[in-house]
Amino acid sequence: MKNFNVGIKGVVTNQNGGVLLLKKNQQKPFWEVPGGRIDDDESIEQTLEREIQEELTGSSNFTIVQILCAHSLPHDIADGLSLMLIYYQISIKLPDPIQISDEHSEYMWVSSLDQVPIDGGTYKALKAYFEQNK
DSSP states (O other): OOEEEEEEEEBOTTTTTOOOEEEOOSSSSSEEEEEOOOOTTHHHHHHHHHHHHHHEETTTEEEEEEEEEEOOOOOOOTEEEEEEEEEEEEEEESSSSOHHHHEEEEEEEEETSSSSSSOHHHHHHHHHHHHHHH
């Protein structure tokens, strides 16, 4: 039987219908929404709030709006261990200017799926959000 870690992701939206993407600092950088794995006995809300505070410094007034989708990675993250990601639309107050952690190199607001290359769960979550908000 396969075991899974669970990650919680937050799709941050603005009043213009845009979605905030963060460029992950890795050997092969990619665009994603903020979030991370559940630690110990954290709730979904606690995980999202912690990850948002870590990745979007100075943000406040965090609330979950709705669930958008779930996505399991097509590959293992370790031997026999995979990752299930659950994507939520969230509302937060961001500082001006937006402050991102060292985990990411830049950010951008997108209003369509073709502005930057995204795939996997991030693609599914943004597609769900944009379809609901046409």
